[in-house]
Amino acid sequence: MNQEEIFQQKVDTEVRIEPKDWMPDKYRQTLIRQISQHAHSEIVGMLPEGNWISRAPTLQRKAILIAKVQDEAGHGLYLYSAAETLGISRDEMIAQLHSGKAKYSSIFNYPTTTWADMGAIGWLVDGAAIMNQVPLCRTSYGPYARGMVRICKEESFHQRQGFEILLVLSKGTDEQKAMCQDAINRWWWPSMMMFGPKDDESPNTQQSMKWKVKRFTNDELRQRFVDICAEQIKILGMNIPDSDLKWNAEKKHYDFGQINWEEFWNVVSGNGPCNKERLDARVKAHEEGAWVREAANAFAEKQKQRAHKNSVAA
């Protein structure tokens, strides 16, 4: 067997691929693209929710929200580390994000305009992320799979917390109920888009499935998401903004309406409501942190030289 065949056999028999193992170049590139995109999504995803930390309505909500956003930073860290095992540095990945070469999840290009958005994001966005990510705990690349195990645990916690925010609002004053429904209206369709294009328009899916980087198609995961949310919304006593949503007894799934793919491609290509704000915020933080990183390096270097001098003198 040649290397490629050995590799594919490992994948087929569920043996994890590790950083030092031989792997096809395209497999490596696919993973770098996917993991770094995932890492960037965690980091950019801190911004829309960070937007409400200063205005959280109670001290407990404030603490939970800070912890949640901080968890996302942690996810970004694990994922950057996982990508680094494939031979790319965090600096390179960040430069690709800032130049626009690397993408992040388009969902974070939507604005958070009310407190209820903290609930809707947790419930729908973290919820959709879990659908996508649970299968990744068994993805063929070892460091990615292991990182995902840890991340998924926290994501399901976020999802429950978000739902709980909405639950409280759904039982609150008329204004709070309206706020709750409005947030669901705004976040539902963008969340549906998080699963990516339809299967027949997703060119990379076939290869990714063969490599077991991906285990379910976009449409399969999207259907699963709809089926779960269509039940959970009943607990909230709210509506999902889709008049075509109904149970299909024959298929044993919910039918749902058309996704606005024009909006999807528009946001992906940079025309979402907050694309510029999000990227500008990341670039600003990075640029304003430059002197700090430089100083930390310079100080570490001085310390090394001092230690060296001392050891020579001793």
Next chain:
Amino acid sequence: MATEISIGNLTQPINESTDQLILYTLHLADNALILGQRNAEWTGHGPVLEQDIAISNIALDLIGQARMLYQYAATLINQATNQLINHSTNPAHTEDTLAFFRTGAEYKNCLLVELPRGDWGVTVLRQFFFSTYQYFLYHELKNSADETLAAIAEKSFKEVTYHMRWSAEWVIRLGDGTEESHDRMQKALDQLWAYTGELLTPGDFETEPDGKIVVDLRSIKVAWTNKIQEVLSTATLQIPENKWQQSGGKQGRHTEHLGYILSEMQYLQRTYPNAQW
């Protein structure tokens, strides 16, 4: 309405020591909350991912401390006011009524914590001044005759020990880093120094004849000063010669910044005053 009870001006103290304990507890809580609120402005915007997490963690610790202290203050106020006022007309206070329905003049935090976060240098230097204060404060407060305050101090001491170490390391790293970082740190020191004196100058609620509950700030001033001087000197930074110190926070006389912090922080509670969240 809970909002109508003015905590800062309890005009009819139940007895002076209870009144003092409430104000003291609120002062400690306000310090922690306002600095937590400031530090959380960094969440998502830190200079490097690891430090974004670290400063968010400190914010979380401080807000956690504030919550415990407000809860205690709320209990004290509820107990005290129930003796005087018909309970049915005055719903109980909670950590949230105290945080979200007091005005700037009722907040008792030191001015230092409400100053803008500035650059990373200002943030870590302010943290270092404050955490060193909290370190020595809680170290003493652990022995307070008030069991609740002692327990809160005990619980928070490990956290602030870490905050002090983390911030001292950053002060040294940036002070002794590059020319630019040194200049920025010296500027931060020149700006912040006049706000450090208030930390260790007793307000009315911090003077206690028998000294059993409240920490005597004079007893920790030397230790604080020594630690600050040691770290600043390692960081190659110069304490400004101007000895003038700002004050007023403990009396509710604040900088212009606090109003903006509160209007943002309190916005939802004040817009929808009867809602649960």
